[in-house]
Amino acid sequence: GENVEQHPSTLSVQEGDSAVIKCTYSDSASNYFPWYKQELGKGPQLIIDIRSNVGEKKDQRIAVTLNKTAKHFSLHITETQPEDSAVYFCAASQPNSGYALNFGKGTSLLVTP
Amino acid sequence: EAGVTQSPTHLIKTRGQQATLRCSPISGHTSVYWYQQALGLGLQFLLWYDEGEERNRGNFPPRFSGRQFPNYSSELNVNALELEDSALYLCASHSMGRKETQYFGPGTRLLVL
Numbered sequence: 001g002e003n004v005e006q007h008p009s010t011l012s013v014q015e016g017d018s019a020v021i022k023c024t025y026s027d028s029a030s031n032y033f034p035w036y037k038q039e040l041g042k043g044p045q046l047i048i049d050i051r052s053n054v055g056e057k058k059d060q061r062i063a064v065t066l067n068k069t070a071k072h073f074s075l076h077i078t079e080t081q082p083e084d085s086a087v088y089f090c091a092a093s094q095p096n097s098g099y100a101l102n103f104g105k106g107t108s109l110l111v112t113p
Numbered sequence: 114e115a116g117v118t119q120s121p122t123h124l125i126k127t128r129g130q131q132a133t134l135r136c137s138p139i140s141g142h143t144s145v146y147w148y149q150q151a152l153g154l155g156l157q158f159l160l161w162y163d164e165g166e167e168r169n170r171g172n173f174p175p176r177f178s179g180r181q182f183p184n185y186s187s188e189l190n191v192n193a194l195e196l197e198d199s200a201l202y203l204c205a206s207h208s209m210g211r212k213e214t215q216y217f218g219p220g221t222r223l224l225v226l
Binding site: 032042045051091095097103 | 148156157161163169171203207212214216217219
């Protein structure tokens with residue numbers, strides 16, 4: 001089955017700096033890669049996603065890049081703010097499994113003022 | 114537009130009992146996914162229901178089961194509860210137009226004593 005690895009497990013940055021979280025996947029059939037943000041006591045919130053036919057996608061301060069050949073994808077957050085502090089999860093899915101999500105273990109991001 | 118709703122928010126049971134968790138998808142969404150988020154194990158796919166049928170299940174024993182009703186809401190049943198079943202149970206739904214994109218509810222926190 002699909003195996004998604006996520007690094008780092010914790011990340012601390014100063015407000016205004018950039019944060020980068022990296023994930024790798026094992027199944028070349030995976031073709032959809034979402035990123036979720038989970039705040040304490042809440043369910044995961046979709047923040048950005050990318051499909052395998054696209055190499056990069058940007059939404060304001062958030063961007064995701066995908067390297068299909070190397071089977072890795074990354075989340076980039078620029079100009080971080082304290083409210084960006086949360087746990088971030090990457091995931092991979094494919095149509096064969098009905099797009100059931102295979103998640104990484106999560107990255108706890110702390111943005112200090 | 115209302116999001117995915119789940120009830121109850123918290124549930125306390127003792128070992129050996131049964132738990133029933135409920136989920137209502139976003140209006141117009143016909144598919145429901147269930148995930149378990151246990152401490153130290155991350156988010157794991159449990160079950161997928163679409164148009165009233167179970168379409169796929171993750172690596173969980175048969176005592177985890179569920180159903181989907183004609184209005185597309187869903188129940189997750191966990192029989193013969195074990196201490197390790199203590200976790201946050203998350204429900205997600207997706208639309209017909211974008212089958213890969215899942216939106217999560219706030220979850221039900223189950224504690225087994």
